Amino acid sequence: MIKAINHIAIVVPDFESALPFWQDALGLQLSHTEDVPSQAVEVAFFPMGDSEVELLRPTTPDSGVAKYLAKRGAGMHHIALEVDDIYAMLARLKEKGVRLINEQPVPAAGGKLAAFIHPEAANGVLVELYQVG
C-alpha cells in the first residue's frame, strides 16, 4: 500500500538563507514554490527521482510549523509516504491502535489528501501519509 517516499520536509526560517545550499551548492533544480495557507507555509519543491525535498517557510508566527522552528531550529520536519488509498491506510492504523494526528485526511499541497501519524507512534518521526492518485 505504501509506494514511495513522496517527500522529506525541512523547516527553514526563510528561503533567502536556505536556497543557496540546496540550489547552488548541491545543484538541485527548484521546480516551483507554492503557498499552502492550510498549513501556514510557503513550500519550495526540489524533485529528484520519484521523491522531492521540500523546504517549508512558515508564513505566520503562530502555526505548528512556526512553533516547531522557534523551539527546535531549522531541520527535518516530517517525511511523507505515498499511499494508494489513504482511507484504507488510516482505517488499518486505527485498527492497530496507532496514534494519529489526523483521523481523517486533510488538504495538502497540490490539492492532495494527507494525514499525519503522531511521532510517538513512529519512533519520534512525524510521518505524513500522502495520497497522490
Place this chain on the structure above:
Amino acid sequence: MIKAINHIAIVVPDFESALPFWQDALGLQLSHTEDVPSQAVEVAFFPMGDSEVELLRPTTPDSGVAKYLAKRGAGMHHIALEVDDIYAMLARLKEKGVRLINEQPVPAAGGKLAAFIHPEAANGVLVELYQVG
C-alpha cells in the same frame, strides 16, 4: 548530479520496539538487516520506490549514533542523496565553501561510498552523499 533520495535513516534504541510500527502497522516489507561496524550500527532496510527507510540501531554505547540517541531520543538521523560521482560532488562543495564532515568518501552499508555534509551547512539536516553506481 543528484539522482534520488537514496534513504532516510531513523535512529531507534532497538528493533523489537521499532519494527511493529514500520512492518506490521504500515505494512512495509523488511528486505534485510545488516551490521555496519564502521558506523557501529545494525540497519533494517525497508525499500519503497527508488528509496528506502532505514532503521539504525546503535551496537556500541559510545558511537556518534549512540550519543545522538542518548541526547535527542529516537527520530530522524539523516537523509541520503544519491550521486553519480561523489568525488566530483565533494570537490564542488569544497569549492563553494560548504562545511563537510567527511572531506573524502568513507565506506557505508553495502560497500558503497558515502560522505556526510555538516548540518550547519544544510539547515540543520545531516545530509549524506551516497554513491550507488
